[in-house]
Amino acid sequence: MTKVWTKISGLTQDVLSKEGEEVVIVEKPKLQEPKKLYKKDKDAAEEEEKWPLSKREGQLVVDIYEKDKSLIIESTIAGVRTQDIDITVEPDLIVIRGERIREAREEAKYYYQECFWGTFSRTLVLPYPVKPEKVKANLRNGILTIVLPRATEEGRDIEVGEE
Numbered sequence: 269m270t271k272v273w274t275k276i277s278g279l280t281q282d283v284l285s286k287e288g289e290e291v292v293i294v295e296k297p298k299l300q301e302p303k304k305l306y307k308k309d310k311d312a313a314e315e316e317e318k319w320p321l322s323k324r325e326g327q328l329v330v331d332i333y334e335k336d337k338s339l340i341i342e343s344t345i346a347g348v349r350t351q352d353i354d355i356t357v358e359p360d361l362i363v364i365r366g367e368r369i370r371e372a373r374e375e376a377k378y379y380y381q382e383c384f385w386g387t388f389s390r391t392l393v394l395p396y397p398v399k400p401e402k403v404k405a406n407l408r409n410g411i412l413t414i415v416l417p418r419a420t421e422e423g424r425d426i427e428v429g430e431e
Contacts, residue, residue, distance in 0.1 A: 326388035339416040346410030357400040365389040
C-alpha cells in the first residue's frame with residue numbers, strides 16, 4: 269500500500285514511514301505550458317491540402333422517438349437542399365450525409381462565425397430492426413423527418429422436447 273502512496277504523493281518510503289512527526293511538503297515548480305501542435309489559422313488551408321483527413325465534418329443533432337410502430341428521426345438541417353442529402357438505411361443502421369453549401373461572398377468582415385458550412389454526416393445504430401424498403405423522408409422548413417417502419421418479428425416458437 270505504501271508503494272501506491274509513494275507514487276501518488278511523490279514522497280519517499282522513509283518520509284511516509286515516519287509516525288508522529290510533522291512532514292512538510294514543498295510544492296514542485298509548475299511545468300511549462302505545453303507546446304501547441306497545430307498551426308495558426310492563416311496556415312489552415314495549406315495544412316488541409318497536406319492532410320486531407322484533417323478537414324472538418326459536421327455532425328447532425330437528432331431526435332429519435334417511436335410513434336405508431338415506427339421510429340421517427342428528426343434533425344434540423346436548415347440551408348440544405350434535398351438533392352444535397354443522402355440517406356442509407358439498413359435494417360439496424362442509418363447513415364445521413366449531406367452538404368450545406370455557402371453562397372460565394374466577397375470579402376466580408378465577420379463578427380461571429382458559428383454556423384457550420386460544408387459536409388456533415390451521422391451514423392446511428394437503430395434500437396430495433398426496421399424495413400429499409402418502406403422508409404420515408406421529408407424536408408420541410410429546415411427539418412428533416414425520417415419515418416422508419418418497425419420490422420415485424422416473425423414468431424420464433426421453439427418447441428422443447430423431452431428426453
